[in-house]
Amino acid sequence: MLMWTAPGASGPLDATVEIPGSKSITNRAYVLAALSSGPTLVRAPLDSRDAGLMLGALSALGATHETTEDGVVVQPLARRSAEPASVVLGNAGTVARFTPALAGLGSAPVHFDGDEAIRQRPISPLLVALRELGADIDDGGRGAPPFTVRGHGGIAGGKVELDSSASSQFLSALLLAGPAFDSGVTVRLVGQAPPSEPHIAMTLDLLRRFGASPERDGHEFHVAPTALSCPEYRVEPDLSTAAPFVLAPVLAGGTVRVRRWPGASTQPGDWLRTLLTDLGQRVELDSTGLTVTGTGSLPGAELDLHEVGELTPVIAALLCFADGPSVISGVAHLRGHETDRLAALATELSALGGQVSETEDGLRITPVPLHGGVFHTYDDHRLVMAAAVLALRVPGIEVENAATVGKTFPGFVDAWTGMVAPR
Numbered sequence: 213m214l215m216w217t218a219p220g221a222s223g224p225l226d227a228t229v230e231i232p233g234s235k236s237i238t239n240r241a242y243v244l245a246a247l248s249s250g251p252t253l254v255r256a257p258l259d260s261r262d263a264g265l266m267l268g269a270l271s272a273l274g275a276t277h278e279t280t281e282d283g284v285v286v287q288p289l290a291r292r293s294a295e296p297a298s299v300v301l302g303n304a305g306t307v308a309r310f311t312p313a314l315a316g317l318g319s320a321p322v323h324f325d326g327d328e329a330i331r332q333r334p335i336s337p338l339l340v341a342l343r344e345l346g347a348d349i350d351d352g353g354r355g356a357p358p359f360t361v362r363g364h365g366g367i368a369g370g371k372v373e374l375d376s377s378a379s380s381q382f383l384s385a386l387l388l389a390g391p392a393f394d395s396g397v398t399v400r401l402v403g404q405a406p407p408s409e410p411h412i413a414m415t416l417d418l419l420r421r422f423g424a425s426p427e428r429d430g431h432e433f434h435v436a437p438t439a440l441s442c443p444e445y446r447v448e449p450d451l452s453t454a455a456p457f458v459l460a461p462v463l464a465g466g467t468v469r470v471r472r473w474p475g476a477s478t479q480p481g482d483w484l485r486t487l488l489t490d491l492g493q494r495v496e497l498d499s500t501g502l503t504v505t506g507t508g509s510l511p512g513a514e515l516d517l518h519e520v521g522e523l524t525p526v527i528a529a530l531l532c533f534a535d536g537p538s539v540i541s542g543v544a545h546l547r548g549h550e551t552d553r554l555a556a557l558a559t560e561l562s563a564l565g566g567q568v569s570e571t572e573d574g575l576r577i578t579p580v581p582l583h584g585g586v587f588h589t590y591d592d593h594r595l596v597m598a599a600a601v602l603a604l605r606v607p608g609i610e611v612e613n614a615a616t617v618g619k620t621f622p623g624f625v626d627a628w629t630g631m632v633a634p635r
Contacts (some may be wrong), residue, residue, distance in 0.1 A: 455481060
C-alpha cells in the first residue's frame with residue numbers, strides 16, 4: 213500500500229477492537245525463552261515484522277521455533293557450529309540490541325546488519341559494555357551496524373558501567389542476557405536517566421517470570437547466573453498500539469472498547485488511562501477490557517512524556533485539536549528512533565497548516581485549522597498511527613506507505629477503518 217486515504221469520522225464512534233500482542237513483551241519473551249533450559253510456549257505473541265525478525269535472529273543463533281494453534285514454541289539455544297551465521301536486523305531496535313549478547317554465547321562469528329535506518333540508530337554504549345563484559349565484537353569503529361560478534365563459547369559477565377540515556381534497551385539487553393553470563397551481570401548506570409522507566413520494569417518483570425531474581429538498588433542492577441524456565445507465557449495486548457484507538461473518541465465522540473486490557477501492566481501505554489482521565493474523558497476498566505467514552509473536546513496540556521515517549525506521535529496529533537496551546541517535553545531521545553520523530557512530526561503537521569515547532573526536548577503545538585494533504589511516514593509505524601488520528605477531523609489525509617505499520621500491527625488499516633467507517 214503506497215498511499216492510504218485515512219477515513220474521517222462521520223459521527224460518534226461505537227466500536228470494539230482487538231489489539232495484537234505487545235511487541236516489547238513478545239520480543240523480550242522470545243529472548244528469555246531462547247535462554248531457558250527447556251521449550252517455552254509463548255501465547256498470543258505479536259505477529260509482525262519486528263517479531264518475525266526476532267524469531268529469525270534467534271533461529272540464526274540456534275534457537276528454533278514452531279508456530280502452533282496455541283502460539284509460538286521457542287526451543288533453547290543449541291547452536292554449537294563454528295560456521296559463520298548472519299542476523300537480519302531490519303529496522304528493529306530490540307533485535308539489534310537484545311541479540312548480540314546471545315551471539316557471544318555461541319562458538320561462531322555472527323554478522324549483524326539491517327536497513328539503512330538501523331545503521332543510524334544508537335547502539336555504541338551497548339557494544340562498549342558487552343566488550344567490557346567479555347564479548348568479542350568488531351564494528352570497525354562505527355559503534356553501529358554492521359558489526360560482527362565472534363562467539364567463544366560464553367561471556368564472562370561481571371560489573372560494568374553503562375550510559376543508557378539514549379535508550380533503555382541498552383540496559384534491558386544486558387539484564388536479559390545476564391542469567392547466561394558466567395558471573396551474571398551488575399550494571400551501574402551513568403549519565404542521564406534512561407528514557408521509559410516502564411520498559412525497564414517490564415524487563416525486570418519478565419526476568420522474574422522466567423525464574424531469575426533481578427535486584428535493583430537505585431542506579432545499579434544485578435542479575436545472577438540463573439537456569440531460566442517458563443514452560444508457558446501469555447503476552448498482553450500492545451497498549452501503545454492501542455493508543456490511537458483509545459484516543460479516537462476524544463476527537464470523534466462516542467465509545468471505543470479495547471478487549472483484554474490488563475488490570476495492571478508495566479507497559480508505557482497503560483498511562484493512557486491517566487491521560488484520558490486528566491483530559492476529561494470517561495474511562496472504565498473491568499474484566500473484559502478498557503472502555504473510553506469521549507467528549508469531542510479537550511484542553512491544552514503540558515506533558516512530560518519522558519517515560520512514555522513512544523506515545524508522542526499520536527498524542528501530538530491529538531493536541532492539534534485542543535482548546536489551547538500544548539507543550540510536549542522530555543522526549544529528546546525520540547530523535548534516535550525509527551526516524552527523528554520530533555523533526556518528522558513538526559515537518560508533517562506544519563505542512564498540513566499546523567503551528568508545530570521543535571524544542572530542545574519536545575514539541576510546541578498551537579492549534580489552528582488544518583487541511584488535507586500527504587502525510588509522509590518516514591518508514592515509521594507510529595507516524596502512520598498519528599496520521600490516522602489527524603484524519604478523524606481533517607478530510608483528505610493521504611498517508612504515505614501506510615504498510616510500514618506492519619512493524620507492530622499488520623492489520624491496523626483494516627481495524628482502523630472498521631472502527632471509524634464500519635460497513
